[in-house]
Amino acid sequence: DSGVTQTPKHLITATGQRVTLRCSPRSGDLSVYWYQQSLDQGLQFLIQYYNGEERAKGNILERFSAQQFPDLHSELNLSSLELGDSALYFCASSSSWTGSYGYTFGSGTRLTVV
Amino acid sequence: AQSVTQLDSHVSVSEGTPVLLRCNYSSSYSPSLFWYVQHPNKGLQLLLKYTSAATLVKGINGFEAEFKKSETSFHLTKPSAHMSDAAEYFCVVSVFTSGNQFYFGTGTSLTVIP
Numbered sequence: 001d002s003g004v005t006q007t008p009k010h011l012i013t014a015t016g017q018r019v020t021l022r023c024s025p026r027s028g029d030l031s032v033y034w035y036q037q038s039l040d041q042g043l044q045f046l047i048q049y050y051n052g053e054e055r056a057k058g059n060i061l062e063r064f065s066a067q068q069f070p071d072l073h074s075e076l077n078l079s080s081l082e083l084g085d086s087a088l089y090f091c092a093s094s095s096s097w098t099g100s101y102g103y104t105f106g107s108g109t110r111l112t113v114v
Numbered sequence: 115a116q117s118v119t120q121l122d123s124h125v126s127v128s129e130g131t132p133v134l135l136r137c138n139y140s141s142s143y144s145p146s147l148f149w150y151v152q153h154p155n156k157g158l159q160l161l162l163k164y165t166s167a168a169t170l171v172k173g174i175n176g177f178e179a180e181f182k183k184s185e186t187s188f189h190l191t192k193p194s195a196h197m198s199d200a201a202e203y204f205c206v207v208s209v210f211t212s213g214n215q216f217y218f219g220t221g222t223s224l225t226v227i228p
Contacts, residue, residue: 002157033216043204043218090157102148102208103216105158 003027004106006091012112018079021109023091025072031055031094032074033103034066038087049074081113116141118207120219128227133177133192135222137205140186147188148206148216149179158204164188175199200226 003026013019025032034046036059045058049068060066063081068074078085088110092103121136139145146165150158162173169181175198179190188205205219 002159004157035216035218042220045216045218092158102146102160102163104160105150107157 002104006106010110021076023074025093026104029093029095033092034076035090036087086113116217118219120222124223126225127195133195135190137188139207143209146208149190150204152202195226197226
């Protein structure tokens with residue numbers, strides 16, 4: 001157990017739907033990062049939050065949004081889902097917003113859009 | 115701009131023989147470098163990290179990597195492969211600009227032959 005908790009582990013939904021992925025960072029970590037891992041794109045950085053504020057944005061689609069709550073857990077919202085959104089979504093946390101000491105990753109949420 | 119190139123998408127070694135996974139990077143800034151391992155259906159686990167201290171970095175499970183600035187390389191090695199080393203390995207560059215971002219290589223799949 002890495003200390004980063006992601007729920008649910010698996011999610012199957014239909015095209016056009018909306019889902020919410022949840023991440024609880026490791027205790028004491030203020031930064032949360034979201035990544036998408038797909039077969040054709042590899043690991044893609046989506047977005048970073050630090051202590052409730054957005055810090056960096058990567059290749060995140062406009063249909064996707066995220067937030068970090070006062071208790072530091074984060075949610076990634078995916079809407080108007082398409083087949084191509086099927087992927088493994090990872091959350092990671094770090095103690096600093098520079099992340100220079102590395103991240104701790106969760107086990108991921110596998111999203112299947114049918 | 116930052117980029118990471120993992121030179122081999124697949125590597126096969128026999129159990130007990132050395133492992134070499136190659137990584138070259140490009141960065142406009144002084145990077146931190148990491149190797150992560152991902153076992154099937156699991157999250158990513160940090161193997162080792164370089165953050166401008168010693169150029170030879172030792173990690174978990176007998177892995178080590180050497181940072182060579184002149185060659186812009188950060189190859190991962192292990193003297194003797196074990197069956198449990200079979201996994202996907204990711205080389206990662208981290209730079210801190212307005213926020214922190216990780217740039218992942220496309221991964222190297224390591225197969226260990228008994």
